[in-house]
Amino acid sequence: MEKEATAEEMAVEVTDSPSFAGLSSDEAARRLQVYGRNIFSKVEEISFFRIAIKEIREPLMLLLLGVGVLYSLWGDLEDAATIVVVIVLLLAVEIGNEFRAKKAIHSLARLASPVTRVIRDGTVQTIETETVVPGDLLVLTPGTLVTADGKVIRSYGLQADESALTGESMPRDKSDGDQIFAGTMIIGGEGKAEALATGKETRMGRISSSAKTIEQPKTPLQKSMKSLAKKLVVVAVFFSVTIPLLGFLRGEEPRQMILTALSLVFATVPEELPLIITIVLGVGAFTLSRKNLLVKKIKAAEVLGNATVILTDKTGTITYNRMRVANIYPAEGTKAVLEAAMGAQTETSTSPTDRAIREKCQQEGVQPPEGPVIRQRGLASGKKSRAVLREIDGRLELFVSGAPEEILGSASGTPGPEVLEAIAKETGEGRRVIAIARRTVPAADRPLPFPELERDLALAGLISIEDPPRKEAGEAIARARRAGVQTIMVTGDHPLTARQIAGAVGIPAEKVLTGEDLDAMSDAQLMEAIKTVSVFARTTPEHKYRLVRALHQNGEVVAVTGDGVNDALALKGADIGIAMGVRGTDAAKEAADIIVADDNYRTIGDGIFEGRKFFDNLSKGVKYYLSVKSALILIFLIPVVFNAPFPFSPINIIILELTLDLMATSTFVVEPAEKTIYTRPPRDPKKTLVDRPMMKRIAFSGISLFLAVMVPYSLALASGVELQTARSIAFFAWLAGQVSLAYVARSDHEPLLSLGVFSNRMLNLMLLLIAGITVAVIGLPGLAESIKLAPVPPVPLAGVIAFAFCMIFWQELVKMWKFKSWQSGK
Missing domain, CATH: 3.40.50.1000 (HAD superfamily/HAD-like)
Structure with a gap:
């Protein structure tokens, strides 16, 4: 077995890189080929096959598969073949939607891939963390996540939080020559380090490669929907057993009642409910990524x-974060002020303010002080200034920059009124004012802490930084x-x-x-x-x-x-x-x-409205799904009470379930935003998704769809038509009512005319699919008979569809009236 290379052994190969210019781009590319990408552990790709296995193992899906097997054993050969096809299609829809949602979520990790600042070709560059190689010079500043194991080659008061590796909460000071480790965080000071080991060769990489992949935890809403689904399963199974049992007691054929029970379980169990949440949240998150x-x-x-x-x-x-030096006080001392400001920076100072000052120095031809940095104090412990101690021409010089009130508080003497006036004038124009001060430090004071060094400062001047809104x-x-x-x-x-x-x-x-x-x-x-x-x-x-x-x-x-x-x-x-x-x-x-x-703040605002949009869409999808399920239960419960034949044969129920799942999981995800999201107050987070107002809407919609089916079905039976023809009427009424309800469910407040009747393209495709099913059943010889239906003449069929439309679209009239009242009250 080969001995695993340690960071120290790898250092022999990589320390031949230039100490301050970093690697060249060509050399970095060569080393990337040799050492591989800087990845601690391989991210598991989203697999269609793995999702399929996981979905099939879900309890609700296993229940439906069991129903399908039993139905195939008890039903006719044609029915068995049909249900196998429908189950395969349902699984494909379920797995496909889950795959799409998880793929969208997974892709976010790539969009948010981390970056690292390194010195290459003599300049500070920002590169993808995956492309860091041994020999790279890492630029370390407060808040930097260390991306490779390495050795500090220049420390200006560096402190690292290594709790991710050691569990110790106290930060560790890092001096020149000390080791740093990937996965730790720089919390103080500045510096540079040479990368010695990357990827799986780091200490964090060895830990990560042995750890199991952890799935993203479920959100509270996903958990609550899964809990709701389990409760609704009990309700669905209760009615699926009770309704056929009552039919059996009424004298119906036992075999037919068993098939009906199995079909009702298949159709009423809310297996899609948790998936609707996953799809809306996943696709919504991916939509947000497109908005930055x-x-x-x-x-x-x-x-x-x-x-x-x-x-x-x-x-x-x-x-805009486009910093530029707008003014320097005193104007006659511009070069002296800039020289002192550069003294307060190190070569790893890379903030926008630091860059703006350096650009101004280049314009004015000001060079930074020549002298090594002895010590540095960053913005820490509530301080609004930083200090750098340098050795210049054999003497110690302290440079301090930061908030004027803090610098002036440590300066010798009292600031003159002209200084205070300059500060008031510049801040009044929305500019950031930075005070610059310096002091020559006696050699004997070299080891003193910064609070003792930062006294009797001589104010060099003020620098105003402009950053327009x-x-x-x-x-x-x-x-x-x-x-x-x-x-x-x-x-x-x-x-x-x-x-x-x-x-x-x-x-x-x-x-x-x-x-x-x-x-x-x-x-x-x-x-x-x-x-x-x-x-x-x-x-x-x-x-x-x-x-x-x-x-x-x-x-x-x-x-x-x-x-x-x-x-x-x-x-x-x-x-x-x-x-x-x-x-x-x-x-x-x-x-x-x-x-x-x-x-950009605007991006945050857009995100809030986008969040409102897909929460609305989630609510619409759940409301529609539960409305249709409740209507189906009523359609089978009422005939038992009144001793009438069921409107749908078992095979009809299974086919209708397929159309429901397609519409519930596909159409509302892409619903455009309503106009009201830009003016209504935020939703109360304490309210549950399925609250009392939603329950009322589910009840109204469910009863409306129930009447849209049962009225023409009952009239057909009363007129003496054959049962199979009456069931065909009920079947087409259901399709028409279901798609009409989907259009109405697009908004609880805004009417379709305001939304745009055909602005949801996916719903339009579903409408075409339903129309295609209707035409196929009517026009293709033998198809109606194979699914226990009979052709319906065009005129009665048109009447049935028109009636179903009216039974659902009364809700649109109510919305139009309320929407006009809302507009007039704005």
């Missing part, structure tokens, strides 16, 4: 439409407000900057609270304040989490955006955690339920 919302956890697709509050960042979400953000915020969704902006910027940007996009900014204000408030006071305040400035991630808790205590459904390592707490605590895909850290993306690929 990548759903990581399928429960988010379920909850998204219920959001009542969006707790959003400012930078990059409400603004997005035009579409204002439109999206207004649209969300009309739909009952409040937007709250939480930012670390100056209160005046926050007020100006919030006002520009339509967020009420008459009152702005700061982090200090929040610290002074009790939880009860904060719960009251957040009812009227929509802008919070100079906040920390801890403040954001506290705001989430206060909103929850007020009964709100909260969506939170975040991008930093410390935002993980708020993202996890929210009902829907939304990470920024462009500027978001790996830590934020790991904690989130959804990733916004373009960091």
Whole structure:
């Protein structure tokens, strides 16, 4: 057996790469061929065959298969052949829909594939994590997920959370030469590391390859629907046994009653109910991905439409995140200010603000200070500034940049009025103001902690960063407000900057609270304040989490955006955690339920309305499905009570079940959004899907479909026609009523004329299918007889279809009247 290569052994092969320029693109491509893709464990592909086996093993499907076998043994040869065909078709529909839904969900993982920053060809590049190879130089910043085992070659106060591997909650300091491991998280400092082992050769890879594949857990809605389905199975089996038993006691043929019982079990057991949920959520999640919302956890697709509050960042979400230096104070000291600002950066400082300052330095011809970084303090422990200690020409220089109030508080002397005026002027225009300070540190003070070094600072100046608000953000915020969704902006910027940007996009900014204000408030006071305040400035991630808790205590459904390592707490605590895909850290993306690929607030708003749409569609599909099932039970129960023959033969029931499953699982998934989703308030998440109003609609629709079938059937029997002809009339009435109900069920509030009668293409295809079945039964010799039907003359058939249409479409008249009242009251 070959000895497994360790990271140390692999280092011999890869440390010949340049220490600071990184690998060349050609060399990286060659090593990718040698070492393979950086994948910890192979993701199991969605298999049609595996889904088929899983579906066949489902208890409800096993019950139906058992019914089919028994029916084949008891029924005629022709009936047996027909039911085998129908069972195969039903299984194909079930498995095909499940495959489509799971394929859609599975594809989201590829769309949200992680990326890694490395140094290649001498520049920092963002590449797919799968393409990281041994020898790559990894750029490490707070919130970065380490993607390979390696060795730190430059540390500026690096700290790593290794709890994923060791279980230890305390972070570990990482110095030059220390090992880092794939799957761990950088939570502090900056640095670079050389990748030594990737993929299955990493420590995490060895653990992952031995672990079993874990299926995505069911959402609460999926669980509740499965529970409801089990209860409805009891009801279905009860009626499926009771109705034939009563028929037997009435004197019907035992064999025919057994076949009827089996057929009723086949038709009334709600095996499609859990599948409707899976399809709508899966396809809905995939639809969101096309709108730049990548759903990581399928429960988010379920909850998204219920959001009542969006707790959003400012930078990059409400603004463009196109940072540029707008002004420097004092103007005559521009080069000195920029030199000090560059001193406060390291080669791994890659934030948008850092890049904007570097671009300005290039324009002005300013070079960064030449001197190694001795130590660095990042934005941590509630600090709104960072500090870098350098050795320049034999002396120690401390450079500090960050929030003006924090820098000025550590500066020597009192800031002059002109400095305060400059800050007020720039923040009043919505710009971010960064103060830059420096200090020469005595050699004896070198080992002192940063809080002791950061005193008596000399203010170098101020840099104003401009990031204009997005035009579409204002439109999206207004649209969300009309739909009952409040937007709250939480930012670390100056209160005046926050007020100006919030006002520009339509967020009420008459009152702005700061982090200090929040610290002074009790939880009860904060719960009251957040009812009227929509802008919070100079906040920390801890403040954001506290705001989430206060909103929850007020009964709100909260969506939170975040991008930093410390935002993980708020993202996890929210009902829907939304990470920024462009500027978001790996830590934020790991904690989130959804990733916004373009960091745009409008995308979040669109997602909420999309979530409302497919929750509506889920409700419509379930309501339609249960309405038809209840109508079928009534159609068999009432004849027993009145001692009349059943309207459908057993084989008729099985064929009708096929058309129902096709329509219930295919048509409502693609139903377009209703106009009311943009103006109605969010749905109360405490309400169950099948609530009292839905039960009323199910009852009305079920009774309507029952009458659409039983009235022409009863009239046909009363007129003396043969039973098989009367059953044919009932069969065609059912088809017409079923498809009519599907059109009516497209909305509970908006009439078809407003929706567009033929705007659902899948439903139109189902209409053509039903019409084709009708024409085939009438026109093809022998087909009607083979399924226990008789041809019906065109004129009576047209009358039956018209009557079924009228019995269902009365609901449209009610909707038109209510919709006009709603429009006039807007």
